[in-house]
Amino acid sequence: MAPKLKVFTWSDGFHAFTVATSSRPKALEAWGSKQDLFATGLASQLSGGADYDAALASPGEVIERGLAVDIGKIEKTKPKKSAGPTKARRAKIDKLQAALTDLDETHQSDVADLDARQEALEAERQRVEADYERTRKGLTSDLKKARA
Template structure:
């Protein structure tokens, strides 16, 4: 079953942008917004009117109505092109990703070294405990024989 369409709108002061979609995140995506316009109070659900009808007639398409420019004219909004990060930002992200991977690799190597050293310590402890137990048993036997 397809999700029920809801109509959302927001305005930049010059145009009202309206879209019929299933959720707020999808409306933000259709508008090409990187910020939550609903949280700031700029966007809101719409329940009726000409923008509502135009948006329902073209689900997923952003409908623009002029408020200060082309007043009252309703039509398809120009598609917003969402760009990726700038070259500088992409280079910084790549550098940080590499640094993070390098840090993870060094951490894993350090953990492996700790495990090796801990295994050696455990073996030395077992050996010391065995030596102690053998010497104690010998001395206890000698003490018993001397008392006896």
């Protein structure tokens, strides 16, 4: 069963924007608003009138009526979509992405170098330990012979 439609409206002072939808969050989404217009008192629920009828005739679509510009004209509007990042912002994003890639590659290379150095140190440690054990064993044997 489809949810019952309610009609919500808000005005920027020049136009009234009305939409028929099932909830306040969906109305805010249809208007493209990132702030809660209901909490600030800018938006409210409608219960009748020309805007109410026009919104119910096209559920989910924003109906715009001029208040100070195109007074009384009622029409459907499309929500404004972001055109994406500007050229400068895109260049900055590309530059930062390249720097991040370079950082990752440098880090991988540094870690590989450290791993190789650690392996070499481990091999040297084993050699030193083996020399120590061999020399100690020989000295211990010589000490026993000297005491006997």
